Amino acid sequence: AQSVTQLGSHVSVSEGALVLLRCNYSSSVPPYLFWYVQYPNQGLQLLLKYTSAATLVKGINGFEAEFKKSETSFHLTKPSAHMSDAAEYFCAVSEGVGGSNYKLTFGKGTLLTVNP
Amino acid sequence: NAGVMQNPRHLVRRRGQEARLRCSPMKGHSHVYWYRQLPEEGLKFMVYLQKENIIDESGMPKERFSAEFPKEGPSILRIQQVVRGDSAAYFCASSINSGSNEQYFGPGTRLTVT
DSSP, X not given: OXXXXXXXXXXXXXXXXXXXEOOEEEOSSOXXXXXXXXXXXXXXXXXXXXXXXXXXXXXXXXXXXXXXXXXXXXXXXXXXXXXXXXXXEEEEEEEOSSSOTTOOEEOOOEEEEEXX | OOOOEEEOXXXXXOTTOOEEEEEEOOTTOOEEEEEEEOTTSOEEEEEEEETTEEEEOTTSOSSSEEEEOOSSSOEEEEXXXXXXXXXXXXXXXXXXXXXXXXXXXXXXXXXXEO
C-alpha cells in the first residue's frame, strides 16, 4: 500500500521568495513520484516526475524536486516565487516498474498563495 | 490539440437521481482513468478503462457506480441513486500508452447532491 502526506495545506510566500512544498511518501516497492499543479477551474498539469533516474528532477516553470530515499521525501522547490505560481499543488506516488504503476495515489494538496 | 474534456463541469442532483459524467480523452489516447476527490481529501483512483474493456475497477464502490468506455464516444462514469456522500470532484485522465503513469487530466466535474 502507498500513501502520501503533504505537510501544510496552505503555504504563503512573498513574490521573489523561496517556495518549499513538502511531500513524504510511503511505499512497499520502489516508487515513482510526481508533482502536479492545478490552477483554478483547470485540470491537473504534470510539473515533474521521478522514475528512478537522477534524484534531482527539474520540471517546468523553474520547479525542481529531490528524491531522498532515506527521508522518504520528495519536496518541491523554486528559488523565486512568481505571482503566476499561485495554485494548488499535489504530490503523487505510484508503483514503479511492474505492478499497477498507472494507479496514482495523491496527497491532499497544498494551496500556494504568493503575496506581492 | 484539445486536452482531456469533461462535461458537465458542475452537476447538481437530488438524492436518488442518477448522475452521468462524461470524459473525452486527448486525441490519440485510448486509455482512461477516473479519480474521485472528496472534500479535504486527495484524489483517489477509481477505475482504469481501455476501449470496450474495464482493466482495473479496484477503486470503484461495489454498488451504484459503473463505468464504460465504448468503441465510439466518450467514457461515462455513472452513479445511480446518488447520496449526499457522493458529492465530490470527479477527474478523468487519459494516456497514450497502456497502463501509464504519464496521465493527462481533465478539469473535473463537481457533483453536488442535495
